[in-house]
Every structure is written in structure tokens, then in C-alpha cells.
Amino acid sequence: MEVIVHWFVHQFYIRIIRALLSGVPRIPMSACGRGLLILLLLFPVMLSAQTRWKGTFSSSWSNSANWTAGVPNANVDAIIGDAAFTGIFYPVISYSASCKSLTVGAGTNAVLTISQSLTVAGDLVIGSGSTISQRGVTLTLKGNWTNSGTYSTSSTNAKVTFAGTTQSIGGASVTTFRKLTIGVGSTTTQNVNMTVSGTFAVNGTFVPADVATPVLISGAATTSVAAGGILHVKAAAIGGNYGLTGTVTLAAGSIVDYSGTLVNQTVRNTLTYSTLRISGTGIKTLGGNLNALNATTATAGIIEVLAGTLDLSTFTANRGTTVAGGGLTVVNNAILKIGGVNTFPVNYATVSLGLTSTVEYNGMILPTYLSPIFLIF
Numbered sequence: 001m002e003v004i005v006h007w008f009v010h011q012f013y014i015r016i017i018r019a020l021l022s023g024v025p026r027i028p029m030s031a032c033g034r035g036l037l038i039l040l041l042l043f044p045v046m047l048s049a050q051t052r053w054k055g056t057f058s059s060s061w062s063n064s065a066n067w068t069a070g071v072p073n074a075n076v077d078a079i080i081g082d083a084a085f086t087g088i089f090y091p092v093i094s095y096s097a098s099c100k101s102l103t104v105g106a107g108t109n110a111v112l113t114i115s116q117s118l119t120v121a122g123d124l125v126i127g128s129g130s131t132i133s134q135r136g137v138t139l140t141l142k143g144n145w146t147n148s149g150t151y152s153t154s155s156t157n158a159k160v161t162f163a164g165t166t167q168s169i170g171g172a173s174v175t176t177f178r179k180l181t182i183g184v185g186s187t188t189t190q191n192v193n194m195t196v197s198g199t200f201a202v203n204g205t206f207v208p209a210d211v212a213t214p215v216l217i218s219g220a221a222t223t224s225v226a227a228g229g230i231l232h233v234k235a236a237a238i239g240g241n242y243g244l245t246g247t248v249t250l251a252a253g254s255i256v257d258y259s260g261t262l263v264n265q266t267v268r269n270t271l272t273y274s275t276l277r278i279s280g281t282g283i284k285t286l287g288g289n290l291n292a293l294n295a296t297t298a299t300a301g302i303i304e305v306l307a308g309t310l311d312l313s314t315f316t317a318n319r320g321t322t323v324a325g326g327g328l329t330v331v332n333n334a335i336l337k338i339g340g341v342n343t344f345p346v347n348y349a350t351v352s353l354g355l356t357s358t359v360e361y362n363g364m365i366l367p368t369y370l371s372p373i374f375l376i377f
Contacts, residue, residue: 049100050077053110055087062095072099074121079103081110081130093118105130105149114139126151126171134158147171153178156198162186169194176219182206184228196221200244202229202254208241210234210261210280215241222246227253227274234260234280237287238268250274252300258284269315275302276317278310278334285311292318295347298325303345305330305357314340319347326350330357338362 051069064070072078078099080091090111098119104112105127114134123143126132136155142164148171159179170191178198182188186204196219203226208215214235221244225231235241257277258265269288278284293301301319319326328345330336332354339362
């Protein structure tokens with residue numbers, strides 16, 4: 001009955017607005033007054049841009065009789081587990097679905113089963129005592145992920161893709177993802193510990209929170225950073241943020257950014273970087289001779305010292321030689337330190353040293369293109 005009433009009200013508003021726009025009413029009214037009346041008529045509709053699960057008819061997400069204001073869509077918030085939940089059925093998504101924001105558990109414990117793809121245009125919240133159970137389908141999220149309840153998967157193909165712009169992962173519970181993808185254009189900040197058991201793919205930007213006790217991703221997942229993807233490191237060592245035990249693949253055009261501001265950092269030397277970026281504050285020191293940087297394309301194989309200090313210690317940081325190219329940049333006020341008897345890093349097609357940058361040499365041999373004005377012995 002509630003759904004029928006909602007439909008009649010909706011039709012009533014549409015008919016009145018069409019009449020006003022067509023000039024049918026014979027009541028004199030200014031354009032401003034007409035616009036105000038339309039706004040007032042639309043206000044209740046705008047307020048009802050959410051629908052709440054009742055669960056009185058069946059478990060079908062796509063059946064409007066189970067909702068207070070019809071089936072949700074990309075413009076309508078979905079709330080599951082509040083005072084409206086008076087039935088006995090928990091929702092199951094059996095056909096591709098979408099909603100604006102999604103809340104599971106808003107005072108009443110609830111379980112949502114995702115059996116087909118779901119796109120959430122806003123935030124996703126799992127309340128304490130409530131559960132999202134995902135099968136081997138894709139959940140696409142464009143807002144923030146907050147899990148204070150339970151998130152479970154029943155298939156190795158269960159995938160969560162962060163596809164928004166500025167996003168975060170938080171909540172009181174540790175989320176265990178099977179497949180986690182950070183989409184192109186998304187900058188996702190990790191605020192709590194989490195686990196990934198299958199694959200961790202960074203196509204956008206992934207940032208662990210820069211906090212005194214580092215946040216950690218653990219699990220057996222493989223890690224891949226695609227061209228254009230940026231993986232930030234905030235802990236003292238990369239293992240403090242990334243405890244994944246699977247293989248790590250850094251594609252040509254990917255970036256690993258040691259960007260911590262709270263502690264000095266050790267740069268892992270066993271990765272084959274395409275772009276190694278140094279930012280944040282403090283000193284970033286090589287843990288050993290770097291693997292030769294990626295030289296599969298002319299645009300790969302780059303070191304950027306954008307802030308702070310890159311200390312090579314007594315180790316090397318050379319580029320590969322497969323394809324000529326790459327570059328080494330030290331911007332204004334940044335520092336590159338070279339120790340031992342090693343020379344300046346080699347095989348970079350371009351070297352750019354800012355006017356107020358510093359190259360500090362504790363070694364024996366200077367490259368001919370370095371002006372002594374930039375050097376400290």
C-alpha cells in the first residue's frame with residue numbers, strides 16, 4: 001500500500017509541475033514565484049531520496065515491496081537494518097544493482113548477500129553486529145568504506161573496486177578482502193589494518209595513513225602497480241605498511257613514493273622500480289644496491305627526489321640499459337647523498353639538479369657534469 005501511495009504522490013507532483021511549466025494555471029504568477037512553487041513541491045521528493053529495507057515480502061533486493069520508497073538506484077540511499085526492518089527476510093542481490101550510499105546495520109542487525117554486481121555511488125557502512133556477504137562478483141565503491149561489523153566472501157573471485165576520487169578505508173573491524181583494486185583516478189587512504197588474500201592491484205593512488213603506529217596490509221595476496229599507479233610508503237620500511245607475501249610487480253610507468261613525514265625511511269632495494277620517488281620529510285636511505293631500474297621503455301627508470309634526502313649510503317642506484325632513457329631529478333632544497341667509492345648513478349638519459357639542490361659526496365669520483373657549487377664533501 002505504501003508503494004502505491006508513493007507512486008500516486010509522485011505522479012501528482014509531476015502533473016502539477018508540467019502544468020506550471022506549460023502555463024496551464026490561470027493564476028498570475030511571476031517567474032520567480034513559479035520557480036519557488038516548483039521548489040516547494042519538489043522538496044518532499046528530494047527529502048525522500050532514500051529507501052529503507054522492510055523485508056516483509058521476500059529476500060529480493062529488486063522487489064519494490066521490500067522497500068519503503070522503492071528499489072534503490074544510483075541517486076537513492078539504501079538503508080538496511082533500522083526501524084523499518086519489520087519483516088523476516090534479509091536482502092539478497094540476485095540481479096545487478098546500484099544505490100547511492102549503502103548502510104547495513106543502523107540500529108538493527110542485518111545481513112546483505114551480494115550475489116550479483118553492485119555499484120555504490122557514495123559511502124558504504126557496515127554497522128556493528130551486521131554483515132555483508134559477497135560471492136564471486138564485483139562490488140564497485142565510489143565513496144568511503146567503513147566496516148565496524150563483518151565483511152565475508154565465499155569465492156576467490158569476490159572483488160572490491162574503489163572507483164571514486166578521494167576515498168578511505170576505515171572502521172572498527174579488520175576487513176579481509178579477496179581481490180582489492182584501486183581504480184584509475186581514485187586516491188584511497190588506508191586508515192586501519194586490513195587483509196588481502198588474493199590480489200591487490202593499484203591502478204590509481206594508494207596511501208597508508210601517516211601515523212605513529214603504521215597501518216598494515218597483511219595476507220598472501222600478490223601486489224601489482226600499473227602504469228600511472230602510485231603506491232605510497234609511510235612506515236620506516238615498506239614492510240611496515242605492506243606485509244603481503246605474494247609477488248610484487250611494478251609495471252613500467254608505475255611509481256613507488258617513499259613519502260613518510262614522521263620517521264626516516266629505508267628504501268627496499270630488492271624491488272625493480274620504474275619510478276622511485278622520494279618525498280615527505282627526513283632521510284630515505286637505501287637498504288642495499290638497488291635492482292637496476294626498469295629500462296623496458298624510454299620513459300621508465302626514473303628517480304625523483306622531490307623533498308627531503310635520498311641517502312644512497314655506500315650503495316648504487318643505477319638504471320638498466322635495455323632501452324636508453326629515464327632520468328634523475330633532485331629539486332630545489334632536496335638532497336642526494338652518495339657515499340663510499342661509488343659514482344653518481346648511471347644510465348639516466350637526463351639529470352636535472354635544481355639550483356638550490358644539494359649533492360653531497362663522501363666518495364672519490366665526481367661526474368664531469370656536476371658543478372662544484374652544488375657539492376659538499
